[in-house]
Amino acid sequence: MMKPMITHRGGEYKKLHASIVEKMKKLLGTENDILLSVSSATGVMEAGVRSAVGGKILHMTCGAFSERWAEISRDNGKDATSVSVPWGRAAGAELLDVHLSGGYDAVAVTHSETSTGVMNPLEEIAEAVHSSSDSLLFVDAVTSAFADVIDMGRVKPDLLLFGTQKALALPPGLAFAVVSERLLEKAGSVKNRGRYLDLLEMKKFADRNLVPSTPPISLMYALDFQLDRIASEGMERRAARHRELAGMARAWAKEHMALFPEGSYSSTVTCVKNTADMDFQALSSHLAARGYQISEGYGKMKGSTFRIGHMGDLTVDEMKGLLEAMTEAV
Numbered sequence: 001m002m003k004p005m006i007t008h009r010g011g012e013y014k015k016l017h018a019s020i021v022e023k024m025k026k027l028l029g030t031e032n033d034i035l036l037s038v039s040s041a042t043g044v045m046e047a048g049v050r051s052a053v054g055g056k057i058l059h060m061t062c063g064a065f066s067e068r069w070a071e072i073s074r075d076n077g078k079d080a081t082s083v084s085v086p087w088g089r090a091a092g093a094e095l096l097d098v099h100l101s102g103g104y105d106a107v108a109v110t111h112s113e114t115s116t117g118v119m120n121p122l123e124e125i126a127e128a129v130h131s132s133s134d135s136l137l138f139v140d141a142v143t144s145a146f147a148d149v150i151d152m153g154r155v156k157p158d159l160l161l162f163g164t165q166k167a168l169a170l171p172p173g174l175a176f177a178v179v180s181e182r183l184l185e186k187a188g189s190v191k192n193r194g195r196y197l198d199l200l201e202m203k204k205f206a207d208r209n210l211v212p213s214t215p216p217i218s219l220m221y222a223l224d225f226q227l228d229r230i231a232s233e234g235m236e237r238r239a240a241r242h243r244e245l246a247g248m249a250r251a252w253a254k255e256h257m258a259l260f261p262e263g264s265y266s267s268t269v270t271c272v273k274n275t276a277d278m279d280f281q282a283l284s285s286h287l288a289a290r291g292y293q294i295s296e297g298y299g300k301m302k303g304s305t306f307r308i309g310h311m312g313d314l315t316v317d318e319m320k321g322l323l324e325a326m327t328e329a330v
Helices: 011-028 041-052 064-075 122-132 181-187 199-206 217-233 235-256 280-288 316-329
Strands: 033-037 056-061 079-084 106-110 136-140 159-163 175-179 269-273 305-309
Touching: 011 033, 011 217, 033 041, 033 199, 041 064, 041 106, 041 136, 041 159, 041 175, 041 181, 041 199, 056 064, 064 079, 064 106, 064 136, 106 122, 122 136, 136 181, 175 199, 181 199, 217 235, 235 269, 235 316, 280 316
Parallel strands: 056 079, 056 106, 106 136, 136 159
Antiparallel strands: 033 175, 159 175, 269 305
C-alpha cells in the first residue's frame, strides 16, 4: 500500500484493475463480470436494488444485516416483502414455497448472517429460486466470499456482493458486484438507477478496466497482492482453515457459555450467548491488553451475546491464543 500513487485513468491503472478482476474470477470460479464499487458492500446492496429491481423484491431475513437489506429496498421506494425466521435460525428454501409465483424481480438472501453467526443453505435456496421463478438471485456474501467455496455454477447468482474488509483481510474501502448478463439486461429497463451506484455505469467503465469514480488505488495494490497469497493457499485449503477456526470457537462457546445459533453455523463468525453475564467492556479490555479484539452483540442482541470473527488470514495458533485469553477472562 506504500507504492506511489498513479492516475486512475492511465494505462498502469488499467493493468492493475484487469489483474484484480482476472484473479478474482479464477478464485471464485466465474466468468461473470466483476464490477468494482468505491463503497462498502452496503453500497452494492443498494446498487443491486436500484439498478435491477423495477417492481418487487423478496428478502429472506434471519438477522440484522438481512433485515437491513430489506430496509434499503424500502428506502429506495421498492415494493419489498420479507419472509423471516427468528434470529438464530437459518432461512431455508421452504420459506419461498408460497412466494416465488409472486412476480418478484429479485430474491435477496444473506449467505452468512453476521449478526447471528448463521449460515443459510445457499445452494438449496438457489435451486428453489431458479426452478420455480424467473427472479434474479441476489446474494450477500460479505462474510462468506473468499472464506467458503461458493459453487457459482450451482448457485448461479445474478448479483454476488462482498467487500475488502472481511475474508479478504484488507482495510475497508472497496466492494465488488459479481453480476450476470441477465441482471445487466434487466437493469437496462429499470428507471431512476441513480448515478454513483448504477451497475450499468460501472459496467461501461469496467469494459475498459476503469471505474466511474476515483478508487483507493493503494488498497487496490494490496488487493492484487493479497489475491496472489490466497491463490497460493488455495481456496479449498482456505475454506478448510476457516472451518477449523469455526470449530475451535464453537467448542469454546459450548464449554464456557453457549452458542446462540440453532445449528447451521457460519464458518467466519461465531455468536456466543453470554450465559455467564460477563460485562463485555471488561472482557474487551482484558483481550485488548493481550492483543485481541472481538465484537459485541449486534442490534437487539447487544448485551446478551458477543461475536468472535475468525476469517481472513487468521491462523490456528492465533485462534488458540485468543481462546486462552478468553478463558482467563472467564
